[in-house]
Amino acid sequence: MKIVQAQYTQNDWKYFQPKQKLNNPLVLVFAERRLLQQNKIIASIKEEFPYQHIIFGSTAGEILGNQVFDNSVSVTAIEFEKSFFKISRANILAHHQDSFELGKALFEQLPKENLQHIFIISEGSFVNGSALINGLEENNTQSIKISGGLCGDNERFEKTLVAYNETPKEGEVAIIGLYGDSLEVTASSCGGWMPFGSERTITKSKDNILYEIDGLPSLDLYKKYLGEKALDLPHSALLFPLNIKAEGKDLPVVRTILNIDEDEKSMIFAGDIPEQSKVQLMMASVDAIVVGAGEAAKKAMQNRKNKPQIALLVSCIGRKLVMAQRTEEEVEEVLDIIGAQTLTTGFYSYGEIAPFQSQDSCELHNQTMTLTLISE
Helix, strand or coil: CEEEEEEEECCEEEECCCCCCCCCCEEEEEEEHHHHCCHHHHHHHHHHCCCCEEEEEEECCEEECCEEECCCEEEEEEECCCCEEEEEEEEHHHCCCCHHHHHHHHHHHCCCCCEEEEEEEECCCCCCHHHHHHHHHHCCCCCCEEEEEECCECECCCCCCEEECCCCECCEEEEEEEECCCCEEEEEEECCCEEEEEEEEEEEEECCEEEEECCEEHHHHHHHHHHHHHHHCCHHHHHCCEEEECCCCCCCEEECEEEEECCCCEEEECCCCCCCCEEEEEECCHHHHHHHHHHHHHHHHCCCCCCCCEEEEEEEHHHHHHHHHHCHHHHHHHHHHHCCCCEEEEEEECEEEEECCCCCCEEEECCCEEEEEEEC
16 A cells, blocks of 8 residues: 655645655545635646545545644545555435435445445535435445545535535535455544433434424523523534434434524434434543544454554544644544554544444444544
């Protein structure tokens, strides 16, 4: 595996490894959304990396090496020497905003022979992450592991952009199939947030929209808990996610509010909020979040035969808001565990995708650090 990483800032390119020509690499571009809307920058990326397979994703912060950046363009080009990849793409706006059918269509596009892992780079505005995963899993009879994330737009929540070899646009989802007998891919996710307060019951919801908790309008109840911080909704909701334990599920998931509807008194989430689920508010400290990132790294390293060569990190924007100036501590914690020899790239997201602890099945997570470790 050969890897070249570079960053575009102030109309210039900075390389993190010696610049070299690669053979048919996978090129991952993670960048601030408004930069991806500038034709000049897109042209510069394609000129600097004149390759066939470029995936763009907007972020709430870019991870490159042991650093976290804002308002930058981070590029990682990966040449697989013993294995190979295939990419499929689709747009949810062409699938009647049906995330389940979109997931099914994306999975069907990929050849299945020798498929080892799927990495998702999804837009984060229209897609219901839970339904997208369910669509991908519908015909996943080989129990192929899936990981990735929903792209971000800093704290604006205006629009998110993704593209595969095109101009970045809304509604787009790209998935990368990784193939080869020598390929080793492990993925894990962990948060570090703690539930607090009374446990309540979700009494009315539909898909990823929450209407009532204990028979009361969910938004009114949530505002009551937040007090003065309710004035900053939906931004302040990133600091107080919900712990959701669905009926029939052994483990809870964390859900972050992406938007609110004042007329309906409802809250819109990145993934499903099933009725009759038990729900609690959550909070976290910087130290707990760093510990959570370390736990994710430990789980991803368990039972690995080889040291990872590249780590794809997807962490939640809510974690970044809590950590503020200390954000890089969670990346440093990960590197302490997986090894400084591992090159890293990734982004801060609106949702993280990874297998749930030791299970094969995939889940949408919020407020976690998710790692995908790759070697060949």
